């Protein structure tokens with residue numbers, strides 16, 4: 001046995017799982033095809049939004065609270081500042097599924113918040129131009145994370161605790177047998193008791209059974225200059241997510257004192273293979289974003305100063321796949337985080353470490369079961 005646990009892919013959730021297992025004193029090895037903290041995949045672009053009142057479902061709130069606790073622990077252990085709390089504005093018309101889930105999260109879990117409407121909202125956050133009937137919900141436990149530094153911090157911390165890390169090491173395949181799982185890397189063979197697969201957009205390439213469940217979406221974001229940058233500093237401009245009719249976008253305050261990030265949820269392209277990702281963005285791709293900035297954030301200049309492109313794996317219901325995928329519980333899959341997985345990565349790492357060591361977790365994970373679509377497919381084919 002080379003180690004008790006092998007981790008394939010040390011991006012967002014793989015790095016956090018490595019750190020959690022190393023903290024528990026477990027012998028663990030991790031493999032990453034690129035360098036640690038690279039930005040060729042899902043984690044990049046200097047910031048990711050953290051929020052607790054969750055528009056994707058109130059069932060996530062306990063995971064967010066645990067993530068928050070663990071982000072603070074990772075900061076303490078690594079000495080790096082990773083999460084800047086700014087509060088988070090959820091903007092839209094009451095009654096949409098997103099806003100309903102935000103309000104339900106607040107109600108179910110007594111989350112600290114403010115609801116702002118009409119003139120009061122525009123006076124407090126004049127950077128946003130509201131449409132008639134829209135409200136702002138200010139989630140107090142929200143802010144911006146540093147994605148590249150977070151991944152590096154977790155991996156370096158894990159190494160200090162004894163984890164072995166192989167960067168620039170593409171895992172070619174695995175083979176599960178009676179005595180454990182073999183992992184094939186660069187012509188070498190490693191043997192582990194169990195493995196965690198956290199290959200992000202490569203999940204369908206690495207595990208072809210899951211290919212049909214994960215669509216690889218190309219996602220772009222832009223950085224904008226402000227007419228008065230002081231208005232967009234973190235103490236005056238919280239991170240936000242906005243759904244105004246068909247327009248869905250999000251952004252952060254300026255973290256470097258010069259530019260303000262904004263991104264739009266539109267189709268920048270579906271990839272057949274993650275290696276096909278083109279990082280060049282055409283000006284026409286940014287037309288919607290330009291128009292949204294003009295309409296909703298009039299104090300920013302609408303032409304992006306900079307834009308960059310990343311990707312993530314999306315499941316059909318946009319909830320991730322987290323759990324064991326084999327009968328012996330030797331292989332844990334963490335994938336398909338559907339554009340909202342960064343904030344929860346610390347808790348997912350903890351959950352993965354519990355699943356791998358104890359076969360169970362105290363968190364409610366039914367909505368993330370990797371088997372849910374396999375069951376669905378079997379039903380459709382009349383197999384069950």
Ligand SMILES: Cc1cc2nc3c(=O)[nH]c(=O)nc-3n(C[C@H](O)[C@H](O)[C@H](O)COP(=O)(O)OP(=O)(O)OC[C@H]3O[C@@H](n4cnc5c(N)ncnc54)[C@H](O)[C@@H]3O)c2cc1C
Pocket residue numbers: 008009010011012013014031032033034041042043044045047048049050169170171172198199200201202206219220221310311312334335336337338339340341342343344
């Ligand atoms: C533009 C954009 C904005 C986003 N904004 C937010 C946000 O504000 N808040 C939020 O919470 N989430 C956000 N997300 C989503 C979040 O970033 C992702 O859900 C999350 O990073 C996915 O993590 P992952 O570990 O699955 O994938 P990754 O971080 O991509 O990690 C997968 C890793 O596996 C490695 N790998 C793959 N195959 C192999 C192999 N065979 N051998 C070795 N290594 C391998 C890859 O190189 C990679 O490092 C955003 C995503 C994008 C793209």
